[in-house]
Amino acid sequence: MKKSFTVLALSFLLAGSLNAAGNDHRTMLMKDMRTMLDAMEEIQRGGLYSSTEDMKSGIKKLQSTLKTLESEEIKFILPKDQVYAYKFAQKSAHMLRLYSDDMIVSIDAGRMDEALEDYTQLLKQCTSCHIRIRNW
Amino acid sequence: MDRRNFLKVVAASATVMAVSPSMIRGNLYAADGTLFKAYDKVQLVDAAGKPIKASALAKEVTYIFNYPHASTPCMLINLPKGTSKEVELASENGEKYVWKSGVGKERSIVAYVAICTHQMTHPTPNDSFITYVPTTKKTMAYDKGGVIVCSSHLSAFDAGAGAKVLGGAATQPLNSVVLEHAADDTLWAVGILGSDKFQDYFKSFRPELKEFYGGPAEAKKLVSISAKTVKLTEYSKEIIQY
Numbered sequence: 001m002k003k004s005f006t007v008l009a010l011s012f013l014l015a016g017s018l019n020a021a022g023n024d025h026r027t028m029l030m031k032d033m034r035t036m037l038d039a040m041e042e043i044q045r046g047g048l049y050s051s052t053e054d055m056k057s058g059i060k061k062l063q064s065t066l067k068t069l070e071s072e073e074i075k076f077i078l079p080k081d082q083v084y085a086y087k088f089a090q091k092s093a094h095m096l097r098l099y100s101d102d103m104i105v106s107i108d109a110g111r112m113d114e115a116l117e118d119y120t121q122l123l124k125q126c127t128s129c130h131i132r133i134r135n136w
Numbered sequence: 137m138d139r140r141n142f143l144k145v146v147a148a149s150a151t152v153m154a155v156s157p158s159m160i161r162g163n164l165y166a167a168d169g170t171l172f173k174a175y176d177k178v179q180l181v182d183a184a185g186k187p188i189k190a191s192a193l194a195k196e197v198t199y200i201f202n203y204p205h206a207s208t209p210c211m212l213i214n215l216p217k218g219t220s221k222e223v224e225l226a227s228e229n230g231e232k233y234v235w236k237s238g239v240g241k242e243r244s245i246v247a248y249v250a251i252c253t254h255q256m257t258h259p260t261p262n263d264s265f266i267t268y269v270p271t272t273k274k275t276m277a278y279d280k281g282g283v284i285v286c287s288s289h290l291s292a293f294d295a296g297a298g299a300k301v302l303g304g305a306a307t308q309p310l311n312s313v314v315l316e317h318a319a320d321d322t323l324w325a326v327g328i329l330g331s332d333k334f335q336d337y338f339k340s341f342r343p344e345l346k347e348f349y350g351g352p353a354e355a356k357k358l359v360s361i362s363a364k365t366v367k368l369t370e371y372s373k374e375i376i377q378y
Contacts, residue, residue: 087376088288091263095344102343114342121340128255131305132289 025076032065039065040123043103047116052107055115059100062122069093082133092129096122171233172314174327175204180212181362187322188365190214190240196270196282200250200259200372201365203313203325207345207355208334209250209259210313210325212365213268216282218243219296227331228253228308235298235309235329239317247313247325248299249332252286254306256337261348264372268295276378278303284310287378298329325363 039062046054068074070093074086103118130136180188180201193199193214203210219238226232238246250266251258257265269275271282278285278292283302285292291304299310311330315323338345338356345355368375 084378087263087374088265091265091376098343098347102346117339118343124255124340128288 025073028068029077032068035065036062036126040126043119043122047112047119055107056104059103062100063097066093066097070097078133082135085132088132089129092125095125099125171227171231171331172327172329173332175325176358176360177316177324177326178203178359179362180323180325180365183364183366183370185362185364189321190245190317190323191321193245195244196268198268198368199365200368201325201363203359203363204328205334205338205355206357206359207349208337209371210247211250211266211268211284211368212245212247212313212323213284213295214240215244215246215296216271217296219246220298223298223300225298225300225309225330229331231331233329235312238296239315239323245315245317245323246295247315248284248293248295249311249313249328249330251310251333251337252288252291252306253301253308253310253333254286254289254291254304256333256340257286257288258337258341259368259372260344261372263374263376264368265376267368267375267377269377273377285377287376290378 039058042058042061043055044058046052046056046058068077070090072086074089074093075083078086078089099118099121103115103122106112106115106118182188188199193212195214195216197214199212200209201212202208215238221237221243223235223237224232225235237243250264252266259266265287267285267287269278269281269283269285271280273281275281275283275285275292277283277287277290282295283292284295284299286304286306289305291306292302293299293306293310294302298312301307301309309330311328311332313325314327314329316326317323338352342352345352349355
């Protein structure tokens with residue numbers, strides 16, 4: 001009997017901690033998504049006010065959020081019915097990194113039309129992923 | 137030239153062009169909006185440079201070759217049965233055009249530009265979210281296999297009917313590669329049918345093309361003489377199919 005209670009208690013503890021971990025991941029994602037939104041706004045503001053500092057600061061902020069999306073942790077973050085599509089989310093994150101890296105190169109080279117094209121592509125990656133993962 | 141001879145010349149020219157599209161160079165717009173663009177006639181060869189023989193193509197396997205540009209991937213598939221004939225298709229702008237049929241002994245060999253017409257998902261050396269799904273396999277994009285699926289946003293295209301859209305977000309068929317099957321069983325790409333998005337592709341994927349091809353000029357370079365054709369599993373490290 002005592003053994004059964006111990007097993008039951010341990011199961012509850014394990015389930016609780018897994019649930020907590022899931023919530024932690026989801027909280028982290030929500031935080032990251034808010035940061036991404038801020039980052040995109042900052043890049044856009046920089047582009048519209050001709051401030052390369054703002055653009056670069058936005059890129060830095062954006063790239064700080066990509067680690068989670070690029071990793072296997074993404075599986076714990078996605079909505080349950082979309083976990084299978086984690087490779088798509090990882091690809092989106094990879095493309096965000098590619099375009100944001102290119103944006104820095106374009107800004108440094110003074111090719112602002114290419115930098116703003118990179119911004120367009122960043123936005124497209126965001127919406128593409130939201131259309132898929134959030135079932136728009 | 138009298139009227140009778142003139143008509144004979146016109147009829148003979150039309151026959152030559154219908155039988156061998158590679159005789160045409162440049163854009164061809166018919167009165168109904170049909171769009172066909174001829175490029176260099178290019179032979180499909182394997183990784184060792186040996187000509188691909190139509191009869192040696194495995195059934196329901198996706199092969200990839202780059203055409204008409206060095207960076208624009210196309211898929212070659214030998215379908216399990218002959219394709220439909222004279223399929224009427226429409227571009228997203230409403231231009232109508234006709235896809236004639238597959239080639240080869242059984243009319244089962246088809247080739248399409250492997251750039252999804254929705255958001256231009258395409259195979260890269262790293263991964264591919266677009267592939268042909270064999271008849272025995274399942275997909276979330278359509279109720280049965282035997283279709284081309286873009287797993288980015290789950291668009292499905294009819295592989296045996298000019299890549300007509302069967303489902304998903306895509307609004308026009310994949311572009312077709314016009315193939316010629318020669319008497320010695322070799323395969324040749326001669327042009328592209330449909331409203332292509334190559335310029336958008338070059339613009340949108342500039343950083344990626346730089347990474348894989350060295351720069352925009354190299355990526356846009358037109359393929360000539362031959363196109364290396366390999367299985368998708370050899371072209372991309374990972375294939376993602378939902």
